[in-house]
Amino acid sequence: MSIHRIVIEPNSKNxxxxxxxxxxxxxxxxxxxRDVLVRYKxxxxxxxWSVLRPxxxxxxxxxxxxxxxxxxxxxxxxxxxxxxAGMLPWQFFSNAFxxxxxxxxxxxxxxxxxxxxxxxxPASSIIVSLIDFLISFCILIGLFMYYQYMPGWRIALxxxxxxxATVTAMGSGLLIAALNVKYRxxxxxxxxxxxxxxxxxxxxFSSSVVFGGVSTPTGLKYxxxxxxxxxxxxxxxxxxxxxxxxxxxxxxxxxxxxSLFLLFYGLRYFRKTERSYADII
Amino acid sequence: MEPAIKVxxxxxxxxxxxxxVSNYSTLRETLTGTLKSLFSNPAGKTxxxxxxxxxxxxxxxxxxxxxxxxxxxxxxxxxxxxxxxVLSRIVEPDRGxxxxxxxxxxxxxxxxGFHPELTGRENIFLNGSIxxxxxxxxxxxxxxxxxxxxxxxxxxxxxxxxxxxxxVRLAFAVAAHLEPEILIVDEVLAVGDAQFQKKCLxxxxxxxxxxxxxxxxxxxxEAVQKLCxxxxxxxxxxxxxxxxxxxxxxxxxxxxxxxxxxxxxxxxLDADHLxxxxxxxxxEDELGNKLPEVAIGAGWFLRVGxxxxxxxxxxxxxxxxxxxxxxxxxxxxxxxxxxVRGKYEAVFKFNDISFASGSYKIIVGLSEQxxxxxxxxxVASVTISDVSTIINDERMVNSVSGLILNQVDVDxxxxx
Numbered sequence: 001m002s003i004h005r006i007v008i009e010p011n012s013k014n015x016x017x018x019x020x021x022x023x024x025x026x027x028x029x030x031x032x033x034r035d036v037l038v039r040y041k042x043x044x045x046x047x048x049w050s051v052l053r054p055x056x057x058x059x060x061x062x063x064x065x066x067x068x069x070x071x072x073x074x075x076x077x078x079x080x081x082x083x084x085a086g087m088l089p090w091q092f093f094s095n096a097f098x099x100x101x102x103x104x105x106x107x108x109x110x111x112x113x114x115x116x117x118x119x120x121x122p123a124s125s126i127i128v129s130l131i132d133f134l135i136s137f138c139i140l141i142g143l144f145m146y147y148q149y150m151p152g153w154r155i156a157l158x159x160x161x162x163x164x165a166t167v168t169a170m171g172s173g174l175l176i177a178a179l180n181v182k183y184r185x186x187x188x189x190x191x192x193x194x195x196x197x198x199x200x201x202x203x204x205f206s207s208s209v210v211f212g213g214v215s216t217p218t219g220l221k222y223x224x225x226x227x228x229x230x231x232x233x234x235x236x237x238x239x240x241x242x243x244x245x246x247x248x249x250x251x252x253x254x255x256x257x258x259s260l261f262l263l264f265y266g267l268r269y270f271r272k273t274e275r276s277y278a279d280i281i
Numbered sequence: 282m283e284p285a286i287k288v289x290x291x292x293x294x295x296x297x298x299x300x301x302v303s304n305y306s307t308l309r310e311t312l313t314g315t316l317k318s319l320f321s322n323p324a325g326k327t328x329x330x331x332x333x334x335x336x337x338x339x340x341x342x343x344x345x346x347x348x349x350x351x352x353x354x355x356x357x358x359x360x361x362x363x364x365x366x367v368l369s370r371i372v373e374p375d376r377g378x379x380x381x382x383x384x385x386x387x388x389x390x391x392x393x394g395f396h397p398e399l400t401g402r403e404n405i406f407l408n409g410s411i412x413x414x415x416x417x418x419x420x421x422x423x424x425x426x427x428x429x430x431x432x433x434x435x436x437x438x439x440x441x442x443x444x445x446x447x448x449v450r451l452a453f454a455v456a457a458h459l460e461p462e463i464l465i466v467d468e469v470l471a472v473g474d475a476q477f478q479k480k481c482l483x484x485x486x487x488x489x490x491x492x493x494x495x496x497x498x499x500x501x502x503e504a505v506q507k508l509c510x511x512x513x514x515x516x517x518x519x520x521x522x523x524x525x526x527x528x529x530x531x532x533x534x535x536x537x538x539x540x541x542x543x544x545x546x547x548x549x550l551d552a553d554h555l556x557x558x559x560x561x562x563x564x565e566d567e568l569g570n571k572l573p574e575v576a577i578g579a580g581w582f583l584r585v586g587x588x589x590x591x592x593x594x595x596x597x598x599x600x601x602x603x604x605x606x607x608x609x610x611x612x613x614x615x616x617x618x619x620x621v622r623g624k625y626e627a628v629f630k631f632n633d634i635s636f637a638s639g640s641y642k643i644i645v646g647l648s649e650q651x652x653x654x655x656x657x658x659x660v661a662s663v664t665i666s667d668v669s670t671i672i673n674d675e676r677m678v679n680s681v682s683g684l685i686l687n688q689v690d691v692d693x694x695x696x697x
Contacts, residue, residue, distance in 0.1 A: 004381075006379075007379070007380050030407050034396055109390075109394070110394050113371070113389045
């Protein structure tokens with residue numbers, strides 16, 4: 001049997017950081033499992049909520065943006081599918097982001113009583129939202145059947161965009177979770193980000209409204225593309241809508257780059273501060 | 282063989298803020314704070330003085346051999362829990378180095394991570410994995426855990442419906458089945474009923490008998506002495522002593538002493554008009570040393586200082602020993618005697634009475650010709666500790682033998 005040997009020193013660089021996390025994969029699994037079990041305990045509708053919430057929002061958005069606002073769809077695609085392709089990744093992001101951003105303060109008793117790589121908490125909290133997403137994906141399939149719509153081969157690339165959404169949620173979640181430990185102000189900022197993000201992301205409308213707009217200044221297009229969720233949602237639509245317009249690549253790359261930067265920066269900040277969590281939480 | 286744990290010059294400090302100036306103070310707080318300090322400190326001192334560095338651990342060094350069971354004792358705030366937290370890697374030290382050889386599991390709280398909505402069964406798995414068990418380990422121990430916790434019937438009930446006793450039993454049962462090489466335990470035996478505590482202590486003993494290294498923090502000296510072979514004594518963040526558990530416990534009790542062996546008696550308002558009054562009470566051992574805690578079965582003295590303002594013909598001093606439940610355990614007094622004016626001491630020698638462990642209140646009374654002129658209720662308390670080297674018969678110490686533990690001889694004679 002191998003001998004475990006731990007040296008504890010102030011500011012020690014943990015060379016086995018990622019190996020350590022791998023060793024705690026069991027805890028990752030159980031924390032995620034706990035969140036899933038608890039999610040809909042003592043509710044009557046239970047797991048149906050995963051479907052109902054996005055479904056109702058899709059109906060409202062379709063009516064408001066399309067029927068009342070006369071926003072154009074992409075080609076001949078039913079507007080409900082357009083909204084659904086944006087709503088599913090958005091709900092996944094907003095759930096995963098809020099869950100992970102609140103995960104450290106929500107598990108304060110664990111942080112102060114047991115050692116484990118802290119990254120496990122925000123990471124495992126995303127799993128619930130991922131499962132929610134997979135369940136709510138039924139809505140999209142339902143819409144396909146209702147409109148007798150057949151997506152093209154590009155739907156095979158959907159997992160890639162789901163990964164991008166996870167990266168975005170993880171990066172921003174880590175950053176805010178770490179900040180939330182020290183500054184509880186962020187508890188109030190989180191719902192604000194989620195609410196605000198819904199309007200600047202192409203959930204209820206199509207990105208081509210912005211990117212394809214003749215009168216839109218170029219600067220505004222790039223400002224819009226700084227939102228990492230633009231790449232995620234545009235990617236989802238590109239994968240789902242057969243024969244839709246090609247991605248606006250400069251915008252997509254900028255937006256996806258923001259996702260990666262967020263993950264990088266969030267992770268760095270998280271690692272820099274995680275030693276002191278138990279002291280200040 | 283390499284020590285299991287080697288701690289070198291460990292220090293950990295916290296910054297205490299005396300005013301509620303938090304890290305993320307709002308503009309309003311900052312403004313009012315500045316105004317306040319302007320008015321209260323015309324010299325222009327800033328609020329820097331409100332920060333104080335508190336050394337929770339100060340240059341602590343020690344070693345724990347493999348398979349050793351070490352008790353960490355000290356008063357509240359001595360740094361015990363901080364030490365365990367640093368050893369468990371929950372908080373980081375400011376200075377120093379710790380080398381640990383072996384898998385560590387720490388048990389700083391019973392039921393860490395229990396989720397009230399989950400059932401007992403689910404919580405066993407969750408808590409087990411939080412404490413560092415693998416799923417296979419938990420599965421293989423599942424039945425043992427359930428039977429240890431005695432909650433078979435409620436396995437599929439959410440723990441929020443458990444009684445607190447059931448909750449604690451389940452939580453401890455999971456923890457008791459950890460099998461790390463090094464086990465760090467903080468004061469967890471303080472929970473649960475007496476019988477279950479005993480069961481836990483037994484289980485912990487088994488664990489250590491298997492050659493594991495155990496670090497154990499407790500205020501229960503009896504438990505520490507039963508479980509540990511050696512100990513370290515902390516006081517205000519510093520390591521005072523390390524060595525065999527008996528000597529460390531004795532040192533702790535002595536150290537704890539001074540303050541609580543001597544009790545001043547408030548001077549009566551009409552002291553000068555009284556024939557006399559009692560001034561202080563002191564608990565001592567048989568050699569006259571102050572004794573804050575009397576070992577069960579050991580002899581002890583109660584010394585009372587008093588002053589007489591005039592000559593008295595038939596002076597009597599009496600004391601009463603009363604339990605915390607106001608049951609008189611013993612009342613005794615001196616023979617009436619003639620005393621001239623002056624300062625006196627009286628010593629009551631409890632050589633042959635063994636009181637049961639616990640705390641007792643002391644009453645002092647002074648009288649002349651059976652008329653009490655100074656009576657002081659609750660002037661002092663004496664604690665009879667359940668730690669003893671004198672009484673070895675455990676049944677006598679622990680069972681419900683009543684207030685007086687003196688040996689009673691029993692003869693049985695067959696009549697027919």
